[in-house]
Structure formats: C-alpha cells, structure tokens
Amino acid sequence: MERRSTITPWDLECMLCDETAKPKALPLSLLEEITNGFSYEQKIGRGGFAVVYKGKLENRTVAVKRMSDTYMHEKEFHREVECLMMVNQKNIVRFLGYCADTQGSMERYNGKFVMADVNQRLLCFEYLPRGSLHEYITDTSRGLQWRERYQIITGICQGLHYLHQKDIVHFDLKPANILLDDNLVPKIADFGLSRCFAEMQSRVITLIAGTFGYMAPEFCDHTEITYRHSYRLDIYSLGVIIIEILTGKRGYHAVDNVVESWSNKLKKSQRDVQLEQVRVCTEIGLECTDFNPAKRPDTKHIISRLDETETTDGYINTDVITSQQAKDAPNEVHQDTPGEASSDGRSSRRVLELEYLDDDVLQDMLQDHGK
Incomplete structure (x- = not known):
C-alpha cells in the first residue's frame, strides 16, 4: 500500500x-x-459560520479558518474552495490549502453508543496582521491619508476586476471582507457566498446573500437575476465601499462636498492632482450605486477611469523607469525647454518623474550617464 506523503509546517x-x-x-x-x-x-x-485561528510556523504565520457547523455549511465550504483554487492575484487573499477530514467517533445516543461521523472543514490562508478595512474606515479628518485610501480603492477595483474576468461573483463584498497587508495593499477575502459561473450559464439566482447596507436593491426586492446581471451586484457593493473610504460613511454624498472636505487636507504640491482623484473616485462610487443596474459601470470601465488619474505625484506611479530609460533621461531633460513639450508628451513626463526621484538617486543616474 502506497504511503501517503505528509505535509509539515516547514512545507507550508x-x-x-x-x-x-x-x-x-x-x-x-x-x-x-x-x-x-x-x-x-x-x-x-x-x-x-467559522472561527479563524493564527497558525504559527517557524518564521511565518498563517490564518486557519475552521467551519463551526460543517453539516449546515458544507455548500459554502465547497464554493469557497472552488473559487479560491482558481485565483492568484495580489489583491486576493493568498489561499494555501484546505482540509476536508471525516473521522468516526463513538457518541452516546438514546442510552446507547453509536458511531457518528465527525467532519472537519478548514481553510488555510496567508496571515494579514493589519486586519480588515473595516477597522480603518474614518472620515477625512483622521485616519488614512488620501494616497493610502486611493491605493486601497484602486487595489479593490483591480481585485474585483480579476474575479469577474474569472467568472467569479463575490456576493459579499464589504470592508470586513477586505484585508490589508503591511503595506496597506487590499486583499479580497471570504468567498463563502461566492459563485463561479460558466460562461454561458443562464440560471436564475434566487438566494438572498450578502450584508445589508452593501447589497444592491434588486437583490432585496426579489428581482429575477441571472448570472449575466449578477456581476452588477458586486459593483453596487464596490460603490458603497468607495464612498465609505472617501467619507467614512455610507450613503449619498454630493461630489463637490466630498472634494471640498478633502481640499484642506492635501499638500499644496499634489493638491490639484489628488483632488481630481477624489472627484473621479466619488463619481465612480455614485455611478456604481445607481439603483438601475444597467447604469452601473463594469470593472474594466472603472479601472480605465482610475488609470486616467494615475500620475507621478510621488505616491502612485504605474510607470517603472528602466535602467535604459534612466540613462536616456538626462538627454530628454535637456532636449525639452521649459514650457515646451515633446510631440508625444513623454519627455515632459520624464521631467516630472525626475523631479520626484531622490536627490542621491538622480545624482547617480547623471554620473552613470556621464560615463
């Protein structure tokens, strides 16, 4: 008989x-x-329907989620494993493995001992010590700075876009189900209510799932929802979360009021760019929470809107300067006179990039270029 391999804490x-x-x-x-x-x-x-424990390894820590009522929530366990086995993205909590163990146990029943099955259903994840986004939701006067909130908003949107590209609908998106790592990178978690839909699946969703306050109105008024429309439920929840990150509260907030609340909190050097980010995020949040599901944007459109606000403001920059670009940068600086942009705008953008580089780094680049 073949001996089954054993996984050790070191393997984990x-x-x-x-x-x-x-x-x-x-x-x-x-x-x-x-x-x-x-x-x-x-x-x-x-x-x-679960308790989460800290799992101690030699040098690292994991989180172990143990189902508290395995018979009642067996479907949720299978759904969660099914979805988690398909995903691997920086804004989705890292899934390490699962345990579906069943053992016989002698139990007393009606005065007699009977053999009963004891089911153990567990999931193992990376451990994120900062906890959930729920603990960081505050108004503009305290808590996270704008650059951190903007990073969290964009990360959640990217994670949800990834899930929807995989035909996965979360169904319970809320701050308590978004975990943060040491660098405040958000990671979507808790897939117990999620569904993975085949591309051409057309069945109707009848089960009410999710958390009140984050659930779309059509999910509460018994509107018939097919899988094609189910993604819009997540979009509504996303909109509520974005507004909550911006203001500290759920509900409707006028765009100008949100922008004004941030206007005195931002540094002058980045205020114009960041206030535009605040405006765009507020508009996206309100569009996502439109009562008409057909008017809600999809994740591709949302990310495109956010990309338009990306800038080298010293905090968020999607452009990486390669070693070759660093060598070419001084030439580009000298080629463009002040107030004059190149035909494609890239040279002037490079000037901005250099302005936000550390002085020592910039000096090293200029010396390398001289060589």
Whole structure:
C-alpha cells in the first residue's frame, strides 16, 4: 500500500515563500499542530459560520479558518474552495490549502453508543496582521491619508476586476471582507457566498446573500437575476465601499462636498492632482450605486477611469523607469525647454518623474550617464 506523503509546517512555510505554489489538501494534524489544538489564545476572529485561528510556523504565520457547523455549511465550504483554487492575484487573499477530514467517533445516543461521523472543514490562508478595512474606515479628518485610501480603492477595483474576468461573483463584498497587508495593499477575502459561473450559464439566482447596507436593491426586492446581471451586484457593493473610504460613511454624498472636505487636507504640491482623484473616485462610487443596474459601470470601465488619474505625484506611479530609460533621461531633460513639450508628451513626463526621484538617486543616474 502506497504511503501517503505528509505535509509539515516547514512545507507550508515554503509554500508561503513561493508565489507560484498551488493550494494543497492539508492534513488535520498539521492544522491542529500550528494552532496549538485550535486553542482560545490563537483565535483571531469569528465570522458567520467559522472561527479563524493564527497558525504559527517557524518564521511565518498563517490564518486557519475552521467551519463551526460543517453539516449546515458544507455548500459554502465547497464554493469557497472552488473559487479560491482558481485565483492568484495580489489583491486576493493568498489561499494555501484546505482540509476536508471525516473521522468516526463513538457518541452516546438514546442510552446507547453509536458511531457518528465527525467532519472537519478548514481553510488555510496567508496571515494579514493589519486586519480588515473595516477597522480603518474614518472620515477625512483622521485616519488614512488620501494616497493610502486611493491605493486601497484602486487595489479593490483591480481585485474585483480579476474575479469577474474569472467568472467569479463575490456576493459579499464589504470592508470586513477586505484585508490589508503591511503595506496597506487590499486583499479580497471570504468567498463563502461566492459563485463561479460558466460562461454561458443562464440560471436564475434566487438566494438572498450578502450584508445589508452593501447589497444592491434588486437583490432585496426579489428581482429575477441571472448570472449575466449578477456581476452588477458586486459593483453596487464596490460603490458603497468607495464612498465609505472617501467619507467614512455610507450613503449619498454630493461630489463637490466630498472634494471640498478633502481640499484642506492635501499638500499644496499634489493638491490639484489628488483632488481630481477624489472627484473621479466619488463619481465612480455614485455611478456604481445607481439603483438601475444597467447604469452601473463594469470593472474594466472603472479601472480605465482610475488609470486616467494615475500620475507621478510621488505616491502612485504605474510607470517603472528602466535602467535604459534612466540613462536616456538626462538627454530628454535637456532636449525639452521649459514650457515646451515633446510631440508625444513623454519627455515632459520624464521631467516630472525626475523631479520626484531622490536627490542621491538622480545624482547617480547623471554620473552613470556621464560615463
């Protein structure tokens, strides 16, 4: 009989270090070991039908989600595993593996001992010590700076776009289900209510799922929803979250009022660019929460709008300066006189990039170019 391989805490730690590692079936004994037998001291959270524990490895930490009622929530477990096995993106929580263990246990029933199945259903994820976005939702007067909020908004949009490209609808998008890493990069989590739809699937969704306050109105008034329209439910939730990140509160907020609330909080050097970002994000949030699902933008349109506000403002810059571009940059600086742009605008953009480089880095670039 072939001996089944055993996964050790060290193997799990190696998986964490390898971004290409695929999720695996994990033995119950391993998850018990790293959580100290699912001890109370290791508990870090509780959801609707699961408890989350901290799992200690030698040098790293993981999160272990243990289903509290496996019989009642077996479908949710299977849906979550199905969705998580398909995803690998920086704005989706990293999934390491699952455990579906069933053991027989002698239990007393009506005065007799009977053999009963005990099901253990667990999931293992990367551990994100900053917790959920819910803990960081504040108004403009305190909490996160604009650049951090903007980074979180764009990250959530990119993560949701990835899911929708994979035909996955989350159905429970809210700040409590968005985790933050050490650099405040948002990661969408908790796929217990999610669905993965085949491309041509046309079945009607009848189950009301999600969290009130973030659920689209059509999901609450028994409107018939097919999978083709189900993506708009996530878009509504996204809009609520964006407005909440901008203002600290859910509900309607006039665009000009939101912009004004940020106008005195931003540094003068980036104010114009960042206020435009505030305006665009507010407009997107309001469009996403339109009561008419057909008027809500899709994630591709949202990301395109956000890309238009991307700039080298010292905080968010999608353009990476390569070594060759760094060598060419001084020439481009001298080729463009002040107030004069090149035909394609790239030279003037390079000047802006250089303005926000560290002085020492810029000096090194000029010396390298002289060589």
